[in-house]
Amino acid sequence: MTRSVPLFCAVTLFMGACGSSDPGKPSGDGPSGADSAGDSDTGSDVCVPPEPFDVAGCLEIEEFDPNAAGRWPNVERRQFNENGREQSRDTRGGEEPNTERICRTEWDGDRILSEQCSGVSIYRYEYVYSADGFLESSSYDAASDGVLDKIWTYSTDAAGNVLEAAIDDDADGVIDAVQTFAWDADGNQVEETWDYTYDGVVNFRREYIWTEGLLVQELEDSDGDGTNDVEIVYEYDELNRILRVERFEAGSTTAAETSTWTYVGCALDTKVTFDAGGNRVTRSYWTDDLGRVVYEQEDFDTDGTPDRIWATEWICPS
């Protein structure tokens, strides 16, 4: 699915769900009808991935129940345009009114032009492109009052990848910080640096290591002293679905946090995250026949009872 994230965010991972759901969930029932595979599944783990689901023209409605009490107070609605780009995102906070937000996004084909949000916070982002279509600058206008509050100016390579972002944090015309990015020949981001004070000294560096198009390792030097402070290792299955992510900190060989994913057939089944302190969070997923996750539940206190639940409905042009 396409989202209006900053253009040079880290890669999108994890969405391996691609088929019908399975009945072999832990106790705790999904919504009626969501478990479309029925109860006679043999547990076969064969998956032939279907075509990616096309979100063009779709409305996605996600309800969230932060207490798993069946009251569903929070709702987020996302409308996708004819190109599958998110054109609106409205969040009703329910019992968390401080999360309420209404956002509208404008596109020129695949290029985001602006995002305007109101609700609990009001702001506007705008993006400007060169004649060859490359990102040239962007701006943040807090309060959406026409007075810009932060400005990014970009330089790009011949492929349009952003190499440098010069950041004017207070829109006074003087650069305050610089970010740099490096890319490999396949267009994968391989490095990101921050110079927080624009004094030429790198304060933060992260490397991305790729194998056959998959991100397999991240190395982060959080304080720019030349020694890595965080290492993240990614593992995939033969279908390139994420299986395991381990996060190591401060040179320790014991993972500070580990996440593992399981699948049944094509469908994402569970994600389990645990930390070195023994805390464990289990998420279980139900998918529909198009491979879309339509129900999720999370048990974060390891008592086997869901603590938070999500339900998603897709309304698409037929």
Ligand SMILES: [Ca+2]
């Ligand atoms: Ca402003």
Ligand SMILES: [Ca+2]
């Ligand atoms: Ca400035």
Ligand SMILES: [Ca+2]
């Ligand atoms: Ca360091």
Ligand SMILES: [Ca+2]
């Ligand atoms: Ca629980």
